[in-house]
Amino acid sequence: MRDTDTQTTRPEYTRQLEAIVESSTDAILVKDTEGRYQFANEAAASFLDREVDDMLGRTDRELFGAEVARELRDRERRVLDDETTATFEEALPVDDGERVFETTCSPYYDSSGDLAGTVSICRDVTEREVRERTLKDQRDELATLDRINEVAQEVVRTLIGEPSREEIERAVCDRLVETELYKTAWVGEPDPADEKMTELVGAGLNDAVHSLVEIIDVSEESAGPAARAYHGGEPQVIDDVGNDETLPAEMQAGLLDLGYNSGIVVPIRYGDTTYGLLGVGTERQSAFSQREVDAFDVLGEVIGFAIGAVKHRRLALSDTVVELTFRLTDRDSFYVAASEQLDCTVRLEGMTAGPAGRLLFYDAVSGTDPDAIFEFAEDWDGVENVRLVSEHGDEALFEFTMSGSSLVLTLSEHGAKTKAATSENGEGTVVAELPSDADVRSVVERVRAKYPGVELAAKRETERDLQTAREFRRDLDQRLTDAQRTALRASYFAGYYEWPRDSTAEEVAEALGISSPTFHQHIRKAQQELLAAFFDRNGDRP
Template identity: 35%
Template sequence: MATELSAESDTQRSTPTVLVVDDDQDLADTCRYWLEGEGYRVRTAYGGEDALDVVDEEQVDLVLLDRRMPRLSGDEVLDELRERGHDCPVAMMTAVAPDTDIVDMPFDEYLVKPVAEEDVLDAAEELLARDSFSEDVREYFALEATESALSSRDEENLRDAGVLGDLRDELSEAYEDHEAEIERREQQLDRLVHVNRVIRSIDRTLVEASTRETIESEVCEALVRTESYCAAWIAEYNDHSRGIQTRSTAGGLTDNVDADPDGQLQECVAEAVESGKPQVVSSIAESHGEAVFEDTVEASETAAVVVPLAYREKSYGALLVYTVESHVFTDHELSVFVDLGDHIGNGINAVEQRKLLLADTIAELEFRHADTADPFVALSRDTGGTFTLRGVASTDEVGLTCFVEVEDADADEVLERAADHDAVDHVRLVTEGGESLFELSVTSAAIETLSDVGATVNTFRVEDGEGRIVAEVAPDADLKAIVAAVQSAFQEISVLSKREVERSVQSTEAFKQGLSDKLTDRQQTALETAYAAGYYEWPRDSTAEEVAEAMDIAAPTLHEHLRAGERKLLDAFVDETN
């Protein structure tokens, strides 16, 4: 059977905006915390009037709305939203027990307080997915939510039990009119909610996982704990041979899972890893199914999604997930799988970085670097200055922000040339003098590439357009892949040495003693007093004036002691961690 490769969306969904409306500020803020933790953009309103102002001022994709609020009730807010033409999904989230008066209310979901984190997140995910359905199917799901809310009560306690019967008849009629589409959408919603729950469970696993194998095994097992997916496995990908090899499996798969008689898996995994986009196999080739599926799975009725696993530029292979029926993966479902792939890649990278930090022995790579495509090399050559990396401030999806010390170069010339370089997104002169300090955000540099593939740059110095980079990696890291990544990005870069280095380990007591030797008695007393008085809490338990009074010194004197002590404390910390 022919294999069709497709991905319905080339871009991830934009970040949805959720409006939480509740006069209980603690609950509203708690919901905001939950939702922001899952990547949503969240606005809060503590009253009906404020809620209407928000939806008039900006695009809102979903509203969580309390019913019982002073001045303007949730029911009134809902009616006004619809009057003003706002058709975004609305979930009533309230302690008001549902009754037959809700039948004519234009909401999409009804949550009865108290609500748990999973209730709120599941509702948000499902309602946002429903928004792409046809109008008739959206109305069916809204009717179903109303019926479900009323069915949670004893019928004899309803104002008019006959209304519930009429609602059920209307629901049955709507189902019969759109049965095929409704069943398909229900399956999609089940998968969607399940994958999001998997992501949340994986987040908890990532906190505790100590190995890459633990993460991969938990991911595969979590995906097949429901009927939505019949099998899952993670494939390692070799970008030189474009071959694949099994790392972890779960579900109805044989030991021969990476058998690939027709080359379809190799092609699909290669496309996913190299493009960074999920790939859909709408029909599994029969020859592949015979090789890898147990008898309980009918290959001809199976579809699959292939999800790349990566952290920035470093690939960790791909996740393959099989469904028990052929279906079209929606844009929303694919975007959730993209999120899952990002979570897994981030988790594996975090485990490898922890391993690097804790390792007694590390691998060290030293490079000679003279490629002027790198802004630091180009700036050193053009200005005659010596550039030394002092620290990395932050990383994001598009580059690296770092601090660089520059000697023997005019600061204004460095600023001008840096601003003109294509790979420099932002430059700022922090301090000027014999050794000027610059902040640069770069989108392409060797140290940025090394960071992308999980290496830690220990030293980087460029003089007269030629640099030396020393980077640390875990002892079991793929050194060939790291070197290949750097050399594919920059032509004029070569490896000078590869070596294993024993890491010196300083005891806690030695660290304390070394710090104590650096601090004066007054600096140490100021730090300890300020800490004990809650000066470093936020909001502060004690002001600087109060701490100074406790030490019987002036506030300016206290600030001098604290600044000097904090600087020495940070020096000791950086020295210990480098």
């Protein structure tokens, strides 16, 4: 008990209470039992972008609308009915969006002890909520990226089991839908004849979705996301189906009826060839972050790589092949133009991957001076570097570093192996092999679509001259001299090819009783014969 002389008088107590309320950084609100505001401090008015006088005597419905008011009133009724204190989070609309409050709501009573309404103390936790929401979004995004990456890894793992193209595509669609992040996933390939989607596989498809996908137009004249993805080589996102003006009206209405709000279309490509499209749909709006788009882009490349591997494996294991001979007179071809303008013959010796997506072509050129090749290539788009490798009489071997597309590359990406390629007198000839069960018509149509100047000059089915492992070893053994074979075996068993080396060249030479230069001569020739036997056997040298 305090001494009455020191007790605060009621007016002074009231002033102190008012000072505390007005200086509080938390919003303090008082409502009657009907939900009308009886009091609001300055902090409350400031948070809600309103004046105090504008709030008094009004209800939440008048201030915030029916939907928000219904939620607020339900909570307050529970407080009034139970006559207990409750703490909860609530979001209120303001001019620049919404604010989130942690609110403690209690009943209050009049001087007679009757229930008079509620008093609420509201702490602004918007920044905390934003941080927590951001962290949750980041966690969700990382989980999504992990799932997409798992799908990509599974595609690579499936190659061990020698799957078909359809099995790869179906597995991708199944795994994406199984994540429950996406409602539908499909893979389709445009028909070269009418550029509509065909050969469709997918997961979560019904007849209505199937019909919508089949009317997708991927012609260059189309402005739709599928056409942009197919020709542009980059994923295209539909953030809001209802407001995407590039979607045809029939497609837009159909997707909305089926409950789709956003989607992504991803090109499935390998090198310079696009095999088809991967489409994914979801009920969520704006569902695809940039990192998710990037992950889908990588997934499209992985699927394309897998399809390319399947095509090449089919050719490698095929006893019977279809041999196609293409003829081209297109002056936009570097080799065709060079053969005409320099009056020379160009013969492809081999090709391999170079740095940064470039290709290295090794071509034998006869009938012209090497300097003329350097001058001709200097201003030619797509030829990034030229190097003279060797000269033998009238013939010179060049290494060309090329960027962009080529007929040989396109054939390779469609599973064909180039056997020979020559250009002479302004005309090029390319002979390629496809597995006997390949869709030859589709490959030819795609080549013609990409290179209008190319003609199919001949087509025939032939048996491949396959070599067994025993025949390969016998052939290699016949290529090597006794000295080369001895040097090769000794250097192998002595660990000369280990890293770091177990034995030096000098040590192996000493063991063989020969000089170091002689050892290097034998081993270099043996390695050359070994590589020649391998690449000739695998058809890497036309």
